[in-house]
Amino acid sequence: MTEKLKKNIRNFCIIAHIDHGKSTLADRLIEMTGQVSARDMQDQLLDSMDLEKERGITIKLTPVRMYYTAKDGNEYVFNLIDTPGHVDFSYEVSRSLAACEGAVLVVDATQGVQAQTLANVYLALENDLEILPVINKIDLASADPDGTKSEIEDAIGLDCSNAPLISAKAGINIEDVLEKIVTMLPAPKDADDEPLKALIFDSYYDNFKGVICFVRIKAGSVKVGDRIKTFMSDKQFDVTEVGVFSPGLTPKQSLSSGEVGYIAASIKSVQDTAVGDTITLVDNPAAEPLPGYKKALPVVFSGVYPLDGSKFNDLKEAILKLKLNDASLTYEAENSMALGFGFRCGFLGLLHMEIIQQRIEREFDIEIITTAPSVSYKVHLVGGEEIEVENPSRLPEPSSIDYMEEPIISANIYSPPEYVGPIMELCQEKRGVFLDMTYVDSKRVRLQYKLPLNEIIFDFFDGLKSRTRGYASFDYEICGYEKSDLVKLDMYLNGDICDALAIIVHKDKAYVRGRAIAEKLKEVIPRHMFEIPIQAAVGGKIIARETVKALRKDVLAKCYGGDVTRKKKLLEKQKEGKKKMRRLGTVEIPSEAFMTILKIDSE
Amino acid sequence: MAGIYIHVPFCASKCAYCDFASFPKEIGKQEAYFACLYKEMRSRFAELKEKRFDTVYFGGGTPSFVDPKYILGAMRLIKECANLSEGAEITLEVNPGTIDRNKLRIYKQAGITRFSIGLQSADDDLLRRIGRIHTRVDFEKACDVLKGYNLSADVMIGLFDQTKEIVKNTIDCAIAGGVKHISVYALTPEVGTPIYTDYLNGELPDGDEVADTYEFVVGYLKEKGFDRYEVSNFAVKGYESRHNLNYWKRGEYIGFGVAASSFINGRRFTNVFSIDEYVHFLLNGKYAEASSEVIEGDDAKFEFLMLALRTRDGVDLKVYKSVFGSDFTADYSKAIKSQSAYLSVTSDTVRIKDEYLYVQNHIILEFMR
Incomplete structure (x- = not known):
């Protein structure tokens, strides 16, 4: 088989600053090499796709296998490994890079080297990747390919004399990129004779097959029926399927060193297949794991509560399902005086937090209240x-x-x-x-x-x-x-302490922040039938106070024959608005209030 | 007991806040309009033989702006085709500046018993700013012409730079004119009206200022012997508008003309908004209903309480039971309990306490399922 020839395999990723054309180039490469349209490729992890597209970032990694017949007459196997594009996922990025030998660096000829270009290059260099610079968007009037080249040479020290000048969007010179991948990026080492070392760079849970581990075989080989284990977990599994991404899951007999593919082994939880961990054989284990493993630890924590208290079990289901695919998400049940039963969830960062919250609302259709994020003290x-x-x-x-x-x-x-x-x-x-x-x-x-x-x-x-x-x-x-020197800042609404609004702040900032939060709450809490004092306190001492005045006018001036339907509609609308509120004692708070207290510094 | 409403969609000019069905430029269509209106009336009344009507209300637009013969024609038709009670309350809306003794002679012939005058304010400058084309003097003249009749006046609050003094003068002016019933409406800036721009520019008083004015009005009118029998309506005892009370009791009514609403036999329906469309339907032998809904069960109960809680007397528990066959206090025990601070509950009635009548939406909301 062709792919048995290690020298004909190229494992690489594409790195770029945001909007420099990473996805477009990937689409072009896939189109140029074959069978599948870019659109089909995106179906396999549809769940997170909407969010990714909206935010212009990659959350889940989607490797693709391509076949390319080069000018030298040989057929090459390209494994393109996508990388997440955000600092929250920098560890995942580093593991993806570790699965490659080379990186295609895309630089926009109209913008030149940008911050993310540099950060990505450093990351690639740390992982000993060969870098192929590509100058994109040369068809635009403002493009400055030569300037961009010398900028890359100056700032990064990469030789750009052979860098392909392309337009991914217009499909110009893509062939050149494919050829340079063959000639400039190294083939993987042949290590078939060593014990199995398979680097897990991502995984997801499939209802039928269990966890699908995305792996790069660094040494040895693995086939259906092998008994495997990982270094970080003491569990053992029997391999039920191995295969490659072309781009859907395509089963094969075995995977051997240099290849990128997947392993399924009826694994019940992504917990057991942490990103960065190494899979080896039980019978013929590797002596030590691949370097670079880090346990992904959550660093940002936030309370997640159902807006409608009766939806607690639905929320639990949703978090469990998300957890199946996301080893870095942590949760434990908690009970808030103000918000009832919910979960304290841990995230890799603010973006990760936002993504999980949005997925709960969109994919599981559960309206939630999230409290201001905290860190672990x-x-x-x-x-x-x-x-x-x-x-x-x-x-x-x-x-x-x-x-x-x-x-x-x-x-x-x-x-x-x-x-x-x-x-x-x-x-x-x-x-x-x-x-x-x-x-x-x-x-x-x-x-x-x-x-x-x-x-x-x-x-x-x-x-x-x-x-x-x-x-x-x-x-x-x-x-x-x-x-x-940290203190807890408590918020009181109408005389009652609201635990869900408490934050921990540096002592010197308590006063300013307390006042700002009180002001913000005054803005977001609608007027009630009665006056609502809002107080910020540290250690029982009130440091700031605001008041939401009592409502004084809430009536339709005229209500005659033709106004009845109108008035009913108006009330229905108000009722809808109320459903988005959370009642704390006698006070109703819009659910977003818990997050708005975060946004106080930007004004 | 049921009411008749007749809409007259013509005006001398459009006021700055007006989004009602009134079309100053279409006065040329009045002949065709009334022909169709009469047609609609004949046809509906033929279907409602068993209904007995106690009130008639000509609203607008400016009913006093059109040739009074059309009003007379409508009244003759009602007397001929409908079962109108002896001593029925028959109200005509008039605008100052559009009424004189000649018109009154014909209104008298038509049997009008009550005039509702669109005063809005006795401050000429304010009248001009809201696009009214009459003055305080016009109002005084109108009152003089209409002396001896049951008179009502509309007064607006929430206007530009409106002081309590201006409102007080307006009320004094109305009372001096012999008015025994006053409706006080807060200006509602509607999207699409010229005044909406002023509203967006912050030139109108905010809710709190309006509430201040309203509180003043309630107190001042009380002093003058006017009792608040509905959130926006004040009357000397015995001068309450029977036609409007019928709305708040969720009584039946039949409306004629563009944009007119009807509520009869459990169905509420509303005619089309434009004169041309209305005429087109009627000329083709069809009614001009733009929307229609049958209201049953909880919706009917909710409407009943929503309307009743606007009034001084609130929900009449006996009437509620006789209409719906269930107990109000049982049907709404949860809301009554949660809102108890704002309600006055006796064995006969449940009503909103005086001081909370102006924030009633908040309270009524709790009764909504």
């Missing part, structure tokens, strides 16, 4: 005990706390130099510690900061975007915990 109690607190309302009494630690990130911010001032200001406001500033090139600066994660989840992205007109980009990783 390490609380050291007076007695010496250490506990982790992810839900602000669960923070112990101040008197029993010795000290607290909060998670810290190290952040890279890429921006044109003119925005350095505003970015530094923002980072300072966010309690950031400046680490370094380097010029990537004359148009781009990299700022490194240490920042508390708790400040990032409070509107850091929006602040960064608005202060740099969208030109800055940002990635981060958790780098540890640091001791910090």
Whole structure:
């Protein structure tokens, strides 16, 4: 078989700054090499597709296998591995890259090198990938291919003399890209004689086959009937199916080193097939796993409650189903005085959180209330005990706390130099510690900061975007915990404490934030039949107060013969609006109020 | 007991807030319009032989703007074709500046017993700003002409820079003219009307200011012997509008003309909005219904309470039971309990407490299923 010839396999990914044409080029390559139209390819993971398209990002990885007969007369197998496009998923990206030998770097000839271009290139270089630069959008009037080439050479140090000049959209020079993939990207190593090492770079749950693991065979081979295990879990499974993506699941007899494909083994949970883990054979195990495995730990936590309390079980079902496909999502049931029964869910980041929330609402049709995200704090109690607190309302009494630690990130911010001032200001406001500033090139600066994660989840992205007109980009990783002077900020509505609105903030920020949240709540809580005091308090001491005045006019002036139907419709509309409200004691709050308190810094 | 409503869609000019079926430029169509209106009336009355009518109301537009012979014609037709009670209340809406003794002579012949005058404000500057084409003096003259009749006046609040003083003067002016019934409406800026732009530009008072004015009006009218018998209607005892009370009791009514609504035999229907369409239907021997719904069960009960709770007397528990065969307090026990702070409940009635009548939508909402 052709694919047995390792030298005829090319495993690669496409990396690019957003909108530089990554997806379009992928579509073209698939079209040029064959059978399948780009549209069919997208059917296989339809679930997340709408969201991905809307946001212009890739969440689930969809590998594709292509066949290309090169000018040298040989047929080549191309495995294109897609990568998620967001910092929340940087670990998944790194595992996808680890499954490849090469990367096609797409750069927009009208825009040149951008922040994400650099971040992706660094990531690819870390994984020892050969990089093939491709200059896209050369058909546009404002395209500057030569300028872009020299920019890539200067900023990244990649030789661009042979870079294909293409237009993915217009289908210009795609053939050149295919040829260069053959000639410039390396073939995988032949390691068929070694024990099996299969890198899991993604997985999803299939109702019939169980978990489908997306793997890159780094060494050895695997076939139907083999007994396998992973390094991180002690469970064993019998392989029921192996195959490749062309682009749907296409069963094969076996997979051997250098190949990209899937393994199904009646695995019940994606938990057992964590991204980055290594699959090996029980009978002839590899001595050690592939390097680079990290347990995906949630860093952002938020309460998720059904708007309609009776939908708790439906919500549970939904989260369980999402969890089947998403090992990084964590959950545990919790009970809020204000919101009733729900779940405290853990996410990789804010985008991951938003995606999960939207999928619950769209795919499972359950309206939910989500509380402001929190991070996980390490609380050291007076007695010496250490506990982790992810839900602000669960923070112990101040008197029993010795000290607290909060998670810290190290952040890279890429921006044109003119925005350095505003970015530094923002980072300072966010309690950031400046680490370094380097010029990537004359148009781009990299700022490194240490920042508390708790400040990032409070509107850091929006602040960064608005202060740099969208030109800055940002990635981060958790780098540890640091001791910090934190307090719990409580909110009282009509005299009752509302646990779902509590947040943990730095002591110096409590007053400002408390006042801002009270003001925001005043805006979003509609007027009731009575006056509603809104109070912010720290340790029982009121630090801010606002009042929602009582409603004074809510009546249809005229109601004669022809007005009855109109009035009924008006009331029905008001009733609909009320259904979106959550009643806390005597006060009705719109469900989005719990999130709007996050958006207070952008004004 | 049932009411008759006749819509006269003609006006001298369109007011800045008006989105009613009134078409100043189509006065040339009045002959055709009334011919069709009469046709509709004859046909409907022939189907409603068993109904007895106690009130007639000519609304608009400006009924006093058209040739009074059309009003006379309509009344003659009613007396001929319908079962109209002795002593029926027959109201005609008039605008100041469109009424004189000659017209009155014919209205008298027609049997009009009550005139509802569109005063809106006694402040000439304000009248001009809302697009009214009459003045305070026109109103005074109209009152003089109509002396001795049962008079009502419409007053608007929520107007530009309207002070309590202006509202007070308006009320004083109405009372001085012999008015015994006053309807007080808060301006509702409707999309598509010229005043909506002013509303968007923040030139109109906000809800709280309107509520202040309203509270003042309620107090001031009470002082003057006018009792609030419905959220927007005030009358000296005995001068309540029977025609309108019938609406709030969810009584039956038959409406004629463009945009007129009817509620009869459990069905509510509304005619088309445009004169041409209306005429077209009638000339082709068809009714001009644009929409129709049969209201039963919970919907009927809800309508009943929604309307009744607008009034001073609220839901009459005996009447409710006789109409629906069930107990109001049992049907709505949950809402009555949750809203108890805002309701006054006796063994005979459930009504909204005076001080909460102006925020009644919030309360009524809790009764909605």
